[in-house]
Amino acid sequence: ANVERLPARTRVLAVANQKGGVGKTTTTINLGTALAACGARVLVIDLDPQANASTGLGLDREAGRTTVYDVLLGGVDLAEASLPSIVPNMDVLPSSVELSGAELELVNEPRRERRLREALSKHQGRWDFILIDCPPALGLLTVNALVAAHGVIVPLQAEFYALEGLSHLLRTIDRIRRALNSVLELQGIVLTMYDRRNNLCEMVANDVRLHLGDRVYDTMIPRNVRVSEAPSHGKPVLLYDLRCSGSQAYLGLAREVLQREGRPLPPIPALAS
Ligand code: ADP
Ligand code: MG
Numbered sequence: 001a002n003v004e005r006l007p008a009r010t011r012v013l014a015v016a017n018q019k020g021g022v023g024k025t026t027t028t029i030n031l032g033t034a035l036a037a038c039g040a041r042v043l044v045i046d047l048d049p050q051a052n053a054s055t056g057l058g059l060d061r062e063a064g065r066t067t068v069y070d071v072l073l074g075g076v077d078l079a080e081a082s083l084p085s086i087v088p089n090m091d092v093l094p095s096s097v098e099l100s101g102a103e104l105e106l107v108n109e110p111r112r113e114r115r116l117r118e119a120l121s122k123h124q125g126r127w128d129f130i131l132i133d134c135p136p137a138l139g140l141l142t143v144n145a146l147v148a149a150h151g152v153i154v155p156l157q158a159e160f161y162a163l164e165g166l167s168h169l170l171r172t173i174d175r176i177r178r179a180l181n182s183v184l185e186l187q188g189i190v191l192t193m194y195d196r197r198n199n200l201c202e203m204v205a206n207d208v209r210l211h212l213g214d215r216v217y218d219t220m221i222p223r224n225v226r227v228s229e230a231p232s233h234g235k236p237v238l239l240y241d242l243r244c245s246g247s248q249a250y251l252g253l254a255r256e257v258l259q260r261e262g263r264p265l266p267p268i269p270a271l272a273s
Helices: 024-037 052-056 068-073 097-107 115-121 140-148 166-179 199-215 225-233 245-260
Strands: 011-015 042-046 090-093 129-133 151-157 185-192
Touching: 011 024, 011 140, 024 042, 024 052, 024 090, 024 129, 024 151, 024 185, 024 225, 024 245, 042 052, 052 225, 068 097, 068 115, 097 140, 115 140, 140 166, 151 166, 166 185, 185 199, 185 245, 225 245
Parallel strands: 011 129, 011 151, 042 090, 042 129, 151 185
Antiparallel strands: none
C-alpha cells in the first residue's frame, strides 16, 4: 500500500564487513523483511558461499538450482535465477557452495569487478531495494557487491575489538568510490548483538559513536535468542516472533535506512501495536 512512497529507482545496498559472525546475514534477512513489510519490493542477493541468507529465507539446499554463481560466471539472467522467498514481497537470488570457487574463477575474467553490476543493470526498477549479503572477506565477491551498490551498511558487533578492521573496510569503500563506483556511500553502521546488561558493550557502543558520529544508526540490534533461533526454522525473526526485541529493532533500523535514503517515511504498522 505504501509502494508509491518508496524510492523511484532501485536502491542497491551491500551489507559488508570482512569479519565473520558480526551479523551481516542476520541484518540482510531481517532488514530486508522489515523493508518488505513497509511495502517495498525487495531482492536479497546471497553472495556468501555458506548460503545462510538463502536457507534463512526458507530456501532449502537444493542441488542443481541456478544460483548467483551462474549469474556471475555463466551469463544467466539475474531475474530468472531469483526465487520467491518465504517473505511476501521478497525474492532471493540464492547462493551455493559452488560460489566458493568464484573468487578464483573471476580473477581471469574480463570486467571481473563489474559482473554483478552488469547483471543488475538490466533490471532497474523491478525491485525497490536490493540487499546484498557479502561473504566475510574483501575479495572479488565483496568488490562486486560494492561496485554494484549505492550504499554500504556495516554491521559492527558491540565487542572489544569492534573497531579493529573497520578502517580497512572504510578505505576499501573509498578506493572503490574513486576507481569503480563514484556514487558509493556509507549508508550507515549498525551495532549488533548489543547487550544492555554488559558494561563492556555499552563502553564499546559509546566509543564507536565517539569515533564515527552520525554514521552510526541510533538503532542498536539487541542480542536476542529469538534472532538466533529463527534461521533454524527457515524464517526471518520478523516472521518467527514479531514482538521480540530483535524484530522491533530491525523495524526501527528499516525506518532509519528509509530516512537516510531521503524519502518520506511509510508508517510501520508493527510499531503501532
Ligand atoms: P555474519 O553473516 O556476519 O557471519 P550472522 O548474521 O550469521 O553473521 O550472525 C552470526 C551468529 O550470530 C549467527 O548464529 C546468528 O544467529 C547470531 N546472531 C546474529 N545477530 C544476533 C542477535 N541480535 N542476537 C542473537 N544472536 C544473533
Ligand atoms: Mg553471513
